[in-house]
Amino acid sequence: VWGKCLHVIQENIPDQSFKTWFEPIRPLKLNGKVLTIQVPSQFFYEWLEDNYVHLLRKALDFSIGRDGLLEYSIIVDPGTERHKPRTVNVPTVKTPQNSKPDNFQTDPRLGSTAPKDQDSLQLDTYLNPNYSFDNFIEGDCNRLARSAGFAVAQRPGLTSFNPLMVYGGVGLGKTHLVQAIGNYIRNHFEDKVVMYVSSEKFTNQFINSIRNNVLQDFTDFYMKVDVLVIDDVQFLSGKEKTQDTFFHIFNHLHQLGKQIIMTSDRPPRELQGLQDRLLSRFKWGLTADLQTPDFETRIAIIQKKLQAEGIFIEYDVIEYVAHSVNTNVRELEGVIISLMAQASLTRQNIDVELAKNTLKNIVMNEEKEVTIDTIQEIVADFFTISIADLKSKSRKKENVYPRQLAMFLAKEFTDLPLKSIGYHFGGRDHSTVIHSIQCVNELMGSDSDVEETILKLRSYFK
Numbered sequence: 142v143w144g145k146c147l148h149v150i151q152e153n154i155p156d157q158s159f160k161t162w163f164e165p166i167r168p169l170k171l172n173g174k175v176l177t178i179q180v181p182s183q184f185f186y187e188w189l190e191d192n193y194v195h196l197l198r199k200a201l202d203f204s205i206g207r208d209g210l211l212e213y214s215i216i217v218d219p220g221t222e223r224h225k226p227r228t229v230n231v232p233t234v235k236t237p238q239n240s241k242p243d244n245f246q247t248d249p250r251l252g253s254t255a256p257k258d259q260d261s262l263q264l265d266t267y268l269n270p271n272y273s274f275d276n277f278i279e280g281d282c283n284r285l286a287r288s289a290g291f292a293v294a295q296r297p298g299l300t301s302f303n304p305l306m307v308y309g310g311v312g313l314g315k316t317h318l319v320q321a322i323g324n325y326i327r328n329h330f331e332d333k334v335v336m337y338v339s340s341e342k343f344t345n346q347f348i349n350s351i352r353n354n355v356l357q358d359f360t361d362f363y364m365k366v367d368v369l370v371i372d373d374v375q376f377l378s379g380k381e382k383t384q385d386t387f388f389h390i391f392n393h394l395h396q397l398g399k400q401i402i403m404t405s406d407r408p409p410r411e412l413q414g415l416q417d418r419l420l421s422r423f424k425w426g427l428t429a430d431l432q433t434p435d436f437e438t439r440i441a442i443i444q445k446k447l448q449a450e451g452i453f454i455e456y457d458v459i460e461y462v463a464h465s466v467n468t469n470v471r472e473l474e475g476v477i478i479s480l481m482a483q484a485s486l487t488r489q490n491i492d493v494e495l496a497k498n499t500l501k502n503i504v505m506n507e508e509k510e511v512t513i514d515t516i517q518e519i520v521a522d523f524f525t526i527s528i529a530d531l532k533s534k535s536r537k538k539e540n541v542y543p544r545q546l547a548m549f550l551a552k553e554f555t556d557l558p559l560k561s562i563g564y565h566f567g568g569r570d571h572s573t574v575i576h577s578i579q580c581v582n583e584l585m586g587s588d589s590d591v592e593e594t595i596l597k598l599r600s601y602f603k
């Protein structure tokens with residue numbers, strides 16, 4: 142049976158993902174329609190659930206049938222011989238085929254009775270309790286958004302941050318932050334009904350409610366919540382009818398002093414396809430952005446993650462990963478999870494070598510090329526100076542040396558002509574670039590620290 146499943150899975154995902162996430166799984170037993178599989182660790186299990194739940198459902202449908210169920214057994218402590226299989230309490234893989242269709246009418250959670258009278262509503266706020274303020278690392282990149290979010294969480298509806306709009310690129314923590322707000326409110330204000338919904342789901346519910354002639358129930362439902370968290374509102378763009386309804390719900394809630402929290406992948410002024418009347422209301426409250434985490438924050442995020450999982454990794458490795466992955470938090474977490482999975486599979490220590498290999502696979506998949514921006518970011522991070530300093534006219538020693546090194550690396554790793562490298566360093570001319578490269582070459586021959594630094598920096602690009 143598992144062989145059949147694997148077959149379906151292999152057809153549907155890239156080889157690398159298959160190797161990493163499915164080859165290590167061992168089928169344990171098939172009890173009637175329940176298939177038990179063994180996975181190497183908790184992260185592994187979570188990763189599968191987060192990323193491959195639909196695929197697993199498909200595979201089960203094919204190999205066992207619609208009523209097939211999946212059970213996980215997690216190896217608790219790899220490395221010792223005593224594996225303690227633990228059956229996680231996930232009787233079935235949740236998928237659309239399996240659960241009720243996302244249809245407004247048939248979803249009891251959205252029944253038309255007053256939400257507060259329903260016990261079930263307490264459970265179905267769609268909040269994920271794993272997202273909290275405690276595990277949201279604070280850094281320069283998110284300070285304003287986090288503290289505004291915390292203020293809102295403590296006094297929902299009573300601050301001037303209403304609505305609160307959090308925006309930022311993918312994987313920067315928008316969902317985490319707004320879910321943390323929702324969880325905090327739910328835990329501290331028992332009588333408040335908190336509702337989290339993605340804009341996509343909101344739109345689908347809206348469409349279904351029209352189809353089923355229950356639009357009134359739909360709007361009533363949302364008008365009764367105390368805190369509405371609506372994620373990724375850029376998704377509403379161009380959906381005029383959904384926006385009309387959202388507008389009414391928004392006004393109603395706002396008037397009653399209910400808290401509204403939204404996220405978007407771009408600042409409101411760039412939200413094309415959203416009605417002006419909505420955009421102007423978004424500005425009533427506070428708009429705060431999440432930026433790409435800086436080096437220190439990346440280190441802290443990795444450490445927190447490891448600590449939460451009870452895993453120890455040498456600081457070199459943490460530093461290496463933090464230097465190499467500077468896109469977003471989701472990717473950073475992905476790398477750490479792969480690393481941990483890799484280590485537990487191969488019973489290897491997590492060292493820089495392993496990190497390099499893991500990253501190579503990930504990076505190679507995406508065919509990343511080294512750009513001058515990446516070089517500047519990594520060098521600036523490495524010396525903890527700003528990119529502006531790196532490009533500036535400053536003659537301070539702590540800026541000059543990193544700048545020369547960055548030019549040297551730009552020459553080595555990009556195809557850019559010297560003139561263009563100079564241009565990217567605050568408009569310097571090509572003779573300055575030549576001079577810089579010469580300086581580094583000389584230093585490299587005479588100073589072993591410099592040589593070591595260069596080796597380390599080079600390793601981030603290879």
Ligand code: ADP
Pocket residue numbers: 276277278279283309310311312313314315316317318442470471474
């Ligand atoms: P977005 O919604 O902006 O695409 P998410 O909220 O889904 O991003 O975040 C992606 C991942 O990164 C999540 O697992 C989240 O827990 C984690 N994450 C993001 N920001 C932080 C942070 N500041 N501290 C800890 N974890 C974070």
Ligand code: MG
Pocket residue numbers: 315316317372
């Ligand atoms: Mg999100």
